[in-house]
Amino acid sequence: MANAFLIAFLFLFLFRYVRVLANWIASSNYRPVPISDKPTFRPEDVTVIIPTTRFNDPLLHEVVSSALAHPIASLILAAAGDTAAEYINLAKTIFPDARVSVVYRKEPNRREQTAMAVAKITTPVMIISDDHTFFPTTDRFVPSLIAPFDKPLVGAVAPVLEPIHHHHPFSFRGFWNFAGMTYLLRRAHEFLATNSIDGGLSCLSSRFAVFRTCIYADPDFVHQYLNEYLHLPWGRVGPLNADDDKFHTRWLANHGWEIKIQGGPDSIMATENVGVWPNFHKQLIRWNRTTWRSNPRALLYERVSWTRFPYTTYSVLVYSFVRLTALYELALAYFLNAGLAGMGFSSRTRMLCLLTLFLWIDSLKAVKIMPHFRKYPQDVVYFVPYLLLGWYCTLIKFKFLGHRWYP
Numbered sequence: 001m002a003n004a005f006l007i008a009f010l011f012l013f014l015f016r017y018v019r020v021l022a023n024w025i026a027s028s029n030y031r032p033v034p035i036s037d038k039p040t041f042r043p044e045d046v047t048v049i050i051p052t053t054r055f056n057d058p059l060l061h062e063v064v065s066s067a068l069a070h071p072i073a074s075l076i077l078a079a080a081g082d083t084a085a086e087y088i089n090l091a092k093t094i095f096p097d098a099r100v101s102v103v104y105r106k107e108p109n110r111r112e113q114t115a116m117a118v119a120k121i122t123t124p125v126m127i128i129s130d131d132h133t134f135f136p137t138t139d140r141f142v143p144s145l146i147a148p149f150d151k152p153l154v155g156a157v158a159p160v161l162e163p164i165h166h167h168h169p170f171s172f173r174g175f176w177n178f179a180g181m182t183y184l185l186r187r188a189h190e191f192l193a194t195n196s197i198d199g200g201l202s203c204l205s206s207r208f209a210v211f212r213t214c215i216y217a218d219p220d221f222v223h224q225y226l227n228e229y230l231h232l233p234w235g236r237v238g239p240l241n242a243d244d245d246k247f248h249t250r251w252l253a254n255h256g257w258e259i260k261i262q263g264g265p266d267s268i269m270a271t272e273n274v275g276v277w278p279n280f281h282k283q284l285i286r287w288n289r290t291t292w293r294s295n296p297r298a299l300l301y302e303r304v305s306w307t308r309f310p311y312t313t314y315s316v317l318v319y320s321f322v323r324l325t326a327l328y329e330l331a332l333a334y335f336l337n338a339g340l341a342g343m344g345f346s347s348r349t350r351m352l353c354l355l356t357l358f359l360w361i362d363s364l365k366a367v368k369i370m371p372h373f374r375k376y377p378q379d380v381v382y383f384v385p386y387l388l389l390g391w392y393c394t395l396i397k398f399k400f401l402g403h404r405w406y407p
Helices: 002-028 058-068 084-088 110-118 141-150 172-197 213-217 219-226 244-254 279-302 304-308 310-321 325-342 347-368 370-375 377-399
Strands: 046-052 074-080 100-105 125-129 154-163 208-212 230-232 235-237 258-262 268-271
Touching: 002 172, 002 310, 002 325, 002 347, 046 058, 046 110, 058 074, 074 110, 100 110, 110 213, 110 219, 110 244, 125 141, 125 213, 141 154, 141 208, 141 258, 154 172, 154 244, 172 258, 172 279, 172 310, 172 347, 172 370, 172 377, 208 213, 208 244, 213 219, 213 244, 219 244, 244 258, 244 304, 279 310, 279 377, 304 310, 325 347, 325 377, 347 370, 347 377, 370 377
Parallel strands: 046 074, 046 125, 074 100, 154 258, 154 268
Antiparallel strands: 125 208, 154 208, 230 235
């Protein structure tokens, strides 16, 4: 029985940490696609879509201005909401640039808003951007983003997103700013790793992504995009408005397209709306709900990921269901202690082994976010609460096993 406990410990340990090691090696060796001297597309071939319900928000105006600082062909504001119609007549005053146009629907629905805007696009490349994600000022940003399209099979590209550090003093607000920044840092690390190993990506964010327009304009895509339903044991629900990022990620994989992450210094974007309480807590809930809604469909029904992206499937899609930090770490400790006890080791020796195990676990967690600490060393005070947040996320994940998965 002691051997059985140790075998269980070894299995869990390797299942978790082979992935960690492989991701670290792959992300460390990642290189972005360079900008070609004779690119297939130029910034003038790009249209930007910004779905929004905050038409008169100064933050939106800053985002629009940051986009228009680049030589893009056009920018379409896909507006919605009870107040948005009042501002459409003022669009030329608020946004005097001739490249800006507006489409509008009364009921907010991100998918419908996006589809309305896509119908107006005449350029071969399109960007979907949130209304709180700022374009960098460097003139190499857009050329860097569209560089992977020199390869005909690349259907979409994403940059690395980085929340804005607000330099709060040690505080509740400061912790959530730190939590948001480290969340996107870990996600970028994971995305660069899987994209480097087998070309896979678990989720192409709808916060900001670049597509060949022909994909979003495909009538079959549009129909399924606007008519996605969940088939649950208690009936069909939908059409979905959320999870559009998971939808287009699966569509690209299922239709033979490649996705590229551009993670070089020219392709880092600042985003405002991550790491702010209580929004970040709501985002954690939404992301966990999305895991239970979307990943089983990719694994069990569509199944393309198993053959096209085997490492990504293991590392992200399968692992997402056991990313239960508290349960996983307690299970490792239990199996190790039980196995050593069965082999006759003293309680002192077992305690030293358990302390070593948790030192290993927490050290690797620190290594993952070390780039953040190098830039903002003052945030090291949040490391212990950060560990506790990982355990709290386990409770959120369990909650949605017995919670309604929609909306």
